[in-house]
Amino acid sequence: MMGMLDTIIIGAGPAGMTAAIYAKRKGMSLALVSDSIGGNMSYSGNIENYPGFEAISGLDLTRKMRAQMERLNIEPAVDRVIGVERTVGGYRVSTKGGRTFEAHTVIIASGSHWREIGVPGEKEYVSKGVSYCTTCDAPLFAGMDVVVVGGGNAAAEAVMELARICPKVYMIVRSRLKCDQVLAVRITGTGKVTVLEGYTVERISGKDFVESITVRSREGKVETLPAGGVFVEIGQEANTEFLKGLVKTNDRGEIMVDDYCRTSLDGVFACGDVTSVPQKQVVVAAGEGAKAAMSAFAYVSDVKEGEAPSCTL
């Protein structure tokens, strides 16, 4: 185990990497612990709203952030965090790989994962026709009829991507389409998409691979649609299971933070998609990462000067 650090950053997406860069430049001692580098950003096909880059793939932006960290001698500890506990004077973070880190502060930037529908057949057919990442898996479904579950912008973009290579795309929407109007118009314009509003998924079926999806309308009408692929695009869930209730979360399970990225617990900060900040964007996550690092720096400075920092949440 390393000695007492100033901060432990959990997660290495845009929020965590930015926090690490800011913390290091402030002269803080730190550990950056994450089981992957880039987070959900690395799965973005094309990012066109990150200032300084007209268009850049998520993977390339990840590489650039990582290179910037390397220039500052920040080497991520590649491991999965399984626990955070309070100690005298700080926090202890333990990992699946058996490592422990101790620090005055913790910055949680653990991001989010794709939400599941929770129907029979879904788990059984992951990697066998059920996908949570259209950008990753769409090319394998060329020539097949497919289903997209969801009615927001992510679902609409998935539909557009699939309509280019698939003969028929069903879009299953629980209530009504919520995507931007420009996307709704584009979907209609493909002539390949059937939007089923007011439908829920009952089950996903097949033999070795997905062969169909059964849906139910608000009025109770049940239909089975033949499809080789089911793309689930119904939002994200915060990665907080390792915290075991250590900090306050909202009704969506996101960590509640104030304007300084402070959580309900002294010395624990949070940033990025794992928090209650509603805008789940790369540029927002990066900005929140910077804020969290600056707040942690101020907290550690107070601790070292013998002052007792307080929390407002």
Place this chain on the structure above:
Amino acid sequence: MVIMEKIIIYSSACQDCDRVKNYLRDRDIPFEEIDVSKDKKARKEMEQRYGVHVTPVVVVGDHVMVGFNHIKLDKLLSVE
């Protein structure tokens, strides 16, 4: 790192496929790539042999990894 086994990657235009290939290229490890988004016969072969409809599938001798996890890949490559 000396890899004795042949490495085959069943790939498509996916992010994790890029990750696997970059990982191997960075370490000068040779591999054979089969793009299953363009080769239907190879896709069927991948599905039948490994039971998945997803890429990448990385085959190192008798060992198989689905997706990209560099810790698992490190282990796979150190089997030799």
